[in-house]
Every structure is written in structure tokens, then in C-alpha cells.
Amino acid sequence: MDSGSASEKAVANGGAGAAARPQWSFLRVVVSFRRWWRDAVIGTVEQGEVIAKRREECALSSRYLFMTAMSAGIAVLGLLLSSPAVVIGAMLLSPLMDPIMGLGFALAIGDYRWMRQSAHSLAWGTLMAIGLCAVIVFLSPLQDITSEIASRTRPNLFDLMVALFSAMAGAYAMIRGREGTIVGVAIATALMPPLAVIGFGLATLNWTVFTGALLLYVTNFVTIALTVWAMARLYGFSATLSENQTRWQNFVLGLVFITLAVPLGFSLHQIAWEAGAARQVRSELSAHFGTSSRLSQPEIEFDGEPVRVSAFVWTTRLEPDAEVRSEENLARLLGTAVDVQLKQFLVRDEESAEEAQLASAKLAEEEATRDRLEELAARLALAAGVEEDDVLIDRQRRRALVRAVALPGAPLETYAALERRIAATEPEWRVELIPPVATLPSVTFEGEEPGDAAREAIALAAWAAQRLGRRLTVAGPEEQAETVRALLVGQGAEASLGQTRTGEVRVEWAPNEGE
Template identity: 70%
Template structure:
């Protein structure tokens, strides 16, 4: 009897403990996370950057033009260059935030900017392809003609990073590049399909572009809601406008839902393909990663298998089993390699995987060298690539009118595309920025200036001369000295700020 009474008591205690944890988390999230976000400032900034301007239209069109040229040439470096220019992040994020707060006017403005920018880019891409002597479907173009799981994940993670950065006031070019990665290549392929009259390419790339766009907008809206951005009705907002926003949300979700359904079917089919291919051989056999073309009719599958016993009927059996399992005809090209035993099969599989990885790594290194040469304005042979240490270095030519921060941003953008590499872009010794102080403390602009000076001095390898009030110079000198930079500090000067200039190497 006592044990029966104790059981409900224990359950109730557990429920109360869980409730306390939930309440504590909600309080922490409300006070320490949502409470630190300046929502009016975030919304005001997002509104201002969603305006359709001549600069926005021009940059979107140029980005599309560069992207389609990169796709025609099968040059990842040129495609990445297009992503660096793309301004599509602002209207897409505006679309998401407008959905989150229920602002119909802002939603319409963002959608208008996005639509006109996309049409401008598609038009220029189509014109370039129409006038180009090269109109072949390259591997870069073919890979952007249908949604897949990895494309969707790129869009989702880019949206998460972009929304978080904007809410926290840390947005920048790198986040924009991540979002453009999911949008500019398929947008350029839409123009290619239009110019060549290839409607399979046109509609496939359009679906990929719309799917990624919808995913980014919906994720941005979700992130904004999580951070406390809510609908605030005003006198001008009507119930009709609210219904219109809900309708837009549903319209965004429909193509995404269809794409997710297709992606899920393909992922499940890929698992079944691998299972059926290996099922015809013993446990000692080893299978390569199958290559599957779902666009073919029948579906095309190719793979290698290392086995201790050759089985000529394996292809036919696998084709019949897969046709029943996935409901479509399958054409399998299965190459069999005879090995002595299971250990030999494993070694052959490992060697094959290593060769593929080495080839892929070599291609990535070559592509990185191409991008660095393009950004630095030099020939490829002037880029130093250390494949073993994964280090890349290049000395940039001087760009007229470009300040030091331009080179700093270029290095960050390229480094973001290859996180496993150490990328160093050596800038010319351009004028250093002024280190600003406010009430004796480093201002936000001063902190950024210090970071830029530290980066520049580290790359150029020359000492820096600081001039200004004693206390301010001491603060700046301490910050830079902690990074091991050579300094010649002249602690004299007037005004609240510190100026910086290059010293000679022997100084």
C-alpha cells in the first residue's frame, strides 16, 4: 500500500522538477537572450537595406553575369567571385523578418526588390549565354538543375547564420556569401536554360532557386520569432493584410514541401540502391559509393565492387529488386574486381577512396590558387600553395582607390570558403586608419581600426608608428604588442584619437 502511494508522489516530483527546468530556461531565454536584442534597431536597419536601388539592381545583375560565365567555363573560382558581389541577402532576410512581425508593407517591398533583382540577373545571364559561342551543359550547370538534400542544407545553414548575425548585429560580407552560395548559381542556370531554350534546365534550376529562397526566408522568419520578434498590429494593418501574410507563408512552404518530398524519396532510394548492390555478394565484398542519376529514364546507377567471387547475374538481380522496391526502372553498371580475400577487398576499397580524396584535395588546392590569383590581381604562378601544411599566400597588387579594409575583407571571404587552409593575402602598404577614442576608451570604430592595423602589420611585416595622447597611445600600443607586432610609438600629439603610419623596416 505504501509503495502504491509513493509512486504517484515520485511522478509528481519529477513533473515539478521538469516544470522548474522549463520555467528557468524560459526566464533565461527571455531575460538574458531576447532581452539583449535591440529589436527596433534591427528592424529599422533591415527595412533600410531592403530598398530597391540602382546599386542593388546593378550588383545583382553583375553577380549573375559573373556566375553564368563561371558556370560556362566550369570555373568554381569565377562562380565564387559572383557570390562575393551578390546583394540578395538583404531582401531575402527582409522577407523573413517581415513574415515574423506581420508587416505587409515591408513584405511587399522585400518581395518586389527580390523579384526585380532576380529578373535583372536572369535577363543578363540569358543575354550573355545567347551571345556566347559556348552553350554546352557543363558539369557545373548540370549540378544546379534539381534540388537535393545537400543544396537544401546549404540554404538552411546559411539562413541560420545570416539571421543570427543580423539579429545580433554581426552581419557582414561573409554571411552574404554563404547565402549567395545557395542562390546565385541556380539563378544563373535559369538564365542559361532560358537562352538555350532548354526547359528541363530552366524549370529544374528555377525549382532549386525557389526551394533555396523559400528555405532561407522561412528559416529567417523562424529565427526572428525565436528571438522574440512578434506581430504588432497598427491602425493601418487590416485583417486582410494579416490573411495575405499567412497566404504568402503557405505559398512559400508549398514548393519547399514538394522539394522535401522528392529529396526524401531520393535519399531512401539511394540507401536501397546500396543495399541491393551489396546483397548479391558475400560479407567479404566491398562496394564503392554508387553514382546515381535520378533524372535518367531509367534511373542510371554505376558502382564498383571488390569481391572474392565474380557474379555475372548480380546486375540483373539488382535491377529487378530495385525496380520492385522504388517503383521505377533502373539501369545498373556494376564493375566487379576479383580479390583474394576480405582483407584485400578492404585494402582495395581504401586505396580507391584515398585516390579519390587526393584528387579532390588537389582540385580544391588548384581552385583556391585560382581564387587567390583572381582576387589579388596576379598570375596563378605567383600564388604560393603549400599542400602539406595547407597554407596559401599571395601578394596583392595595388588597387587604385581601395583602402586596406578591402584587402582584409577579400582575405576573409576566401578563407571562409576553405576553413581547413591558412590563407594569407599580403596587401600593399596603404595608409593606416585612425584609432578613435571616446571618453578615453576605445570606440567601436577604434577597435575595428586596431584589428585592421594588427592584420596589416602582420601581413606586411613592417613596424607601425603610433602618434597621439600618451594614455591613448599606451592603450593602442598594448593591444598591438600583445599580438607580437613591431611598434615605434611616439607618445605625443593632440586630440582624443591616435594616428598610425608605417615605419621603415630598419626603424
């Protein structure tokens, strides 16, 4: 009996040990990861330097107010003219990102004096931008709601996600010292255009526009501030709060984020409903005409009451009561009143209907293509600081090229970021922005291999060499210089070894022939 009891205990202990082993293995992985994160990631962050720089850029200065005013003026004019290129220029100038980033860092370390300073700068910049935009709109003869204005009056959950991911990229860039990324973040989050639309709504007493743009602006700046706070805490920026105070801070900030997400979720649901309604409208209109007819893309206005629908139909048989039947059926399907306006064109046969539809579609496509190329040229001209006539547009090869002038204080990263941003909107085109000749970044090795920052510097040098059509030389310790040269050649640049010397590796421009 004792022997059996001992065996049972051994089996029980063995089973318990087997069950515990995976648990302990998981805990060891977690502990190892936390140790690695603390030593290899947090330990490499110069927190004092990051905080000092963020504090300096959050101050309410004459430069901050001047650049905010200039950005606001450019933004509202771009919105009134419905020019995306001008609006992008306003995004690049806007300094509002600095105090919002400061709010996030101040929350993370519990520095409420810094928080008040950042909030003070943000409030002054916000109010000044809204006021200036309202005055410009009030004095302007153009007060129509353009597509650029309308697109910033219906924020949804996707806008929150854009601000979230952009803020993560921006916070990482600030913490790790890769601030060239901020150019792309400034464009993606678009802080200034919503303020200009708020000013437009105030000047025209259009409260739908005013409240929609206000919600978009609040979404952007709150999401950025909270994301920066979370990233800073993740990278070891600690607060002087007690454990209980920290829990309350986490709870309140999480509640703010959720509260902001709820109305945006409802807005996204409305947009999804409208997309489904558009499919039902097209299906219903097509059902009233035979297979020989052709229907244009219906234009639908959901803002008013009733919902207004208009379309063209090329048909071999006119249907006088099609509008009435469509209104009745769509009202039942959508649960709201619908006003349908159909323009029917009588054609001989199905082939004639197809030809008429194709001709109409081709004309619309040509107009859209022409407008799109004009917009692309305008954006490239603005990014390069030149006139639109200086932009080369090759429609056959789908290539757009422009040579940029030197912008004061703009490093090579700025030109590369602008090219990437514009190229992302035109995936079928080869967009090339040729930068001015500027000093190339140095390459710092972490051990025997170049680190992430060094690889970014190498990629930037290769890009600049390809755009300018120039060769590079690599100077430094022989083995490291050869590694950098091989990486440059692998990325399409022509590079040769320069002078062997101690210290960091330098990538430099090779002299042109005759120099």
C-alpha cells in the same frame, strides 16, 4: 470560528502571494529587459541615417544595371565552365542585395513608395540578368549541365536557413554600421548564380533546371526581405500602420514564409530519402559477394526512371546473376524500378582485392586533390586580383598564400572577409591573403573600454599587421592608447605607443627601417 476563518484567510492570502511572486518577478525581468533594449540598443541606432543610405542604394541607376550585367555574365560563364572561383567573383559584384534589403526596410516602416522603387529596381535587374544569361548560353557551344548548375536546381530547407541567417547578419550590419559583413553575406546567399541558371534553363528549354533555380532565387530574396523586415522592427523601425493593419501585415508575411518553407521541406525530405537509399544500395550490393570482395562507392542517378546504379567490384569469385538479384531486391526495398550495372574484376585472393581497391581509391584521391588545389588557387587568385601562377601552394605544410593587388574602393575588411570565406572551405589548410597597405580604422571608445566596433577594428589591424609583417603604432589619449596597444599585442601584432594626443585613438603603420 472567527479566529479560524481569519487564519484560513491569512494562509490563503499567503499562498496566493507566494504563487504570485514568481509571476511578478518574471514580469519585472521582462519589463527591465524591454527598457534596456529600448534605451541601450534601439536608442543608439541612427534610424534616419540608415534609412537615407538604404534609399540611395535602392535607386535604379546606370551603375546598378551595369554591375548587374557584369555579374550575370561572369556568373553564367563560371557555371558553364564549372568554376566555383569565377562564380564567387560574380557573387561579389552583384548589387541585387541592395533593393532586396530596401524591400525589407520599406515593409518595416510602411513606406510603400520606397517599396515600389525597390521592387522596380529588383525586377529590372532580375529580368536583365536572366535575359543576358539566356543570350550567352544560346550563343555558347557549351550547353552541358555542369555540377555547378546542377547544385542550384534542387533547393531545400537548408537553403532557406542559409538565407535566413545571412540576412540577419546583413541587416545587423546595415543597422549597426558594420557593412564589411555584407561581403560575406553576398557570397553566402548567392543571388546571382540562380538567375544565371534560370537563364540557362530558358535558353536550353530545360524546365526542370528553370523551375528549380527559380525556386532557389525566390527562396533567397523573399527570405532576405522578410528577415530584414523582422530585424528592422526589432530595432525600433516603426511603421505608420494601425494596430489592425500591423497584425494583418504580420500574418500575411508569416504566411508567405510558411508557404515557401513547405516545398523546400519536401525537397529536403527527398534528399534524406536518397541518402537512405544510397546506404541500402551499398548494403545490397555487398551482400552478393563474399567477405573477400571489395566494392567501390556506387554511383546512383535518382533523376531518371528507373534509378540507375553502377559500381566496381573486385572479387575472387564472379557472380553472373548479381545484377538481376540486386535489381529485384532494390526495387522491393526502394519501391521503384532499379537498373544495376556492375563491373566485376577477378582477383586471386582477398589481399589482391584490397590492393586493387586501394590503388583505385588512391588514384581517385590524387585526382580529387589536384583538382581541389587548382580550385583553391583559382579562388585565391580571383580574390586577390592576380594570376593563378602568383598563388603559393605548399602541399607539405598545407599552406596557401597570395598577395592581393589594391582593388578600387575595397577597404581592409573586404580582404579579411575574402580570406575567412576561403579558409572556411579549407579547414585543414592555412590560407593567407596578404592585403595591400591601406589606412587602418580608428578606434572609438564607449566609456572606459572599447566597444564592439572598436574591438573589430583592433582585430582587423592586428590581422593586417600579421599578414604584412609590419609593426603598428597607437596614438591618442595615453590610457586608451595603452589599452589598444595591449589588445593588439594580445592578438599577435607588434605594436608600440605613438604620440599622446586628445581625441580618438588612431592605429597607424610604423615606418619601416630606412624610411
